[in-house]
Amino acid sequence: xxxxxxxxxxxxxxxxxxxxxxxxxTDLPGRDLFSVxxxxxxxxxxxxxxxxxxxxxxxxxxSYEHQIMYGTLLAEWAGLRHVPAERVEGCAAAGALxxxxxxxxxxxxxxxxxxxxxxxxxxSAGTSGATDALSAAFDRAIEQRSGVTAPSQxxxxxxxxxxxxxxxxxxxxxxxVKNHANAARNPRAQFPKEVDVETVLESNPVASPLxxxxxxxxGDGAAAVLVTTAELAADLDCPQVRVAGSGASANNIAxxxxxxxxxxxxxxxxxxxxxxxxxxAADVDIAEVHDAFTVCEALLAEAVGFAxxxxxxxxxxxxxxxxxxxxxxxxxxxxxxxxxGHPIGATGLLQALEAxxxxxxxxxxxxxxxxxxxxLLNEGGVADAVTVGHVLTTAEAQ
Amino acid sequence: xxxxxxxxxxxxxxxxxxxxxxxxxLLGGVCTDCGQVLLPPRPACYACGSRxxxxxxxxREGEIFSYTEVHAAPPAFAADAPYTVAVVELADxxxxxxxxxxxxxxxxIGDPVELTVREPTAAERDxxxxxxxxxxxxVFEPR
Numbered sequence: 255x256x257x258x259x260x261x262x263x264x265x266x267x268x269x270x271x272x273x274x275x276x277x278x279x280t281d282l283p284g285r286d287l288f289s290v291x292x293x294x295x296x297x298x299x300x301x302x303x304x305x306x307x308x309x310x311x312x313x314x315x316x317s318y319e320h321q322i323m324y325g326t327l328l329a330e331w332a333g334l335r336h337v338p339a340e341r342v343e344g345c346a347a348a349g350a351l352x353x354x355x356x357x358x359x360x361x362x363x364x365x366x367x368x369x370x371x372x373x374x375x376x377x378s379a380g381t382s383g384a385t386d387a388l389s390a391a392f393d394r395a396i397e398q399r400s401g402v403t404a405p406s407q408x409x410x411x412x413x414x415x416x417x418x419x420x421x422x423x424x425x426x427x428x429x430x431v432k433n434h435a436n437a438a439r440n441p442r443a444q445f446p447k448e449v450d451v452e453t454v455l456e457s458n459p460v461a462s463p464l465x466x467x468x469x470x471x472x473g474d475g476a477a478a479v480l481v482t483t484a485e486l487a488a489d490l491d492c493p494q495v496r497v498a499g500s501g502a503s504a505n506n507i508a509x510x511x512x513x514x515x516x517x518x519x520x521x522x523x524x525x526x527x528x529x530x531x532x533x534x535a536a537d538v539d540i541a542e543v544h545d546a547f548t549v550c551e552a553l554l555a556e557a558v559g560f561a562x563x564x565x566x567x568x569x570x571x572x573x574x575x576x577x578x579x580x581x582x583x584x585x586x587x588x589x590x591x592x593x594x595g596h597p598i599g600a601t602g603l604l605q606a607l608e609a610x611x612x613x614x615x616x617x618x619x620x621x622x623x624x625x626x627x628x629x630l631l632n633e634g635g636v637a638d639a640v641t642v643g644h645v646l647t648t649a650e651a652q
Numbered sequence: 653x654x655x656x657x658x659x660x661x662x663x664x665x666x667x668x669x670x671x672x673x674x675x676x677x678l679l680g681g682v683c684t685d686c687g688q689v690l691l692p693p694r695p696a697c698y699a700c701g702s703r704x705x706x707x708x709x710x711x712r713e714g715e716i717f718s719y720t721e722v723h724a725a726p727p728a729f730a731a732d733a734p735y736t737v738a739v740v741e742l743a744d745x746x747x748x749x750x751x752x753x754x755x756x757x758x759x760x761i762g763d764p765v766e767l768t769v770r771e772p773t774a775a776e777r778d779x780x781x782x783x784x785x786x787x788x789x790x791v792f793e794p795r
Binding site: 385398399400401410412417459460508509 | 666669670690691698717718719720721722723724725726727728729730735737738739740748749750756761776780784787789790
């Protein structure tokens, strides 16, 4: 008898547990950072070997530790062995790409439980080592050979944004102030301290108009996110967050050939995730966006539909004080990449961790009251060279 | 051009593009379907997906579209820092990133510049991969 496919329902992926290592300058290599993150995620669960069916590892660069094969390595260190395991590469979007693979595996019925994790040991070779490793994300033929760096690439976006809009360097500095204030209430943050706007404005130029305090820090870190079916999450007695939508898009590798203020890849990734979730941008209560540099939060607020064109820089203002057409969304409640920290391959999963804690009532005194829907927006390369968007909702929300 | 003739003499490959650039000829891909300029040339148009891409000489004159000053440089360029980098919109419509031979304070969006070409320095050759060692470096000069 033929199966009526209208009644075949794809399993809905659930985030069932999360964990992270300390962030910043640590004395632990990458695999050990992962072990710390995994121990937190499985603290109240059976051993990973009794649950996990596949592993994806987001990892930016082998140059930090001269180590590839991170899928194999971390599966083994988790006590798994004969499971599908692979490293996912997409510079700073590697973490969310790993999450997306886990989500798709659960959604299409291939696995009931997949571990998405990310790790980066960025402090192994100092600032120049990190600068060099990150520059591998740029087009080799033109961009790398012209001597650009990550901050200078984003400075090109910032210069253009300041030229086209009413935003000022002080507005960008206020975004850093806001994200540091959020991080001050986040015990996981690399920089859990407030800063004032003068400190940001007077910090050393890195790539004009961007200054040191406009930039996310270099740091080590790992994160682990367990994605399961709802049935398994219930069996494991885990607080549940639904992954209601997932989208991804690439764009040109060279910044010069893109629209530098309409971040199209981010718009497409977010709209795809909204459509899958059946929501609009206005339904999003909290967003963890890829604020690797302050200008990113402004650009992304516009790209994902929170703010009218040219007003995204108002993300630091209370919703009532923003321009007409802004939503009430709260951005980067964790402190963002800027102050929570940005261990490249782990960042997309740290974003998921923050949303999980916010949506399960575990965010302590940084909890955004009434938050039921979150957008995660993780970018790799410069800006939207690749972007991954996820919509997470509370288990109750429909 | 069809793809089955693609080899290193073809300017839709990087060796072919840089060979022409060494002779101070800037070649761009031009999509015959939508007109998009592709710098450097490549076999397919990112704007519309067409593979009907012609290769045509491009004007080396253009205007600063955005710019910055690199303070913390990659190791291979550390001795040159700080230096100015810009995205330049060329007269024929393509956009290209490159160094600018001017102080940051003397540059503004809209300033006219011209693409020039020089041989790589010893430091740049040291940082180059084997196959890149003779590729020229382009620099924008104010005009």
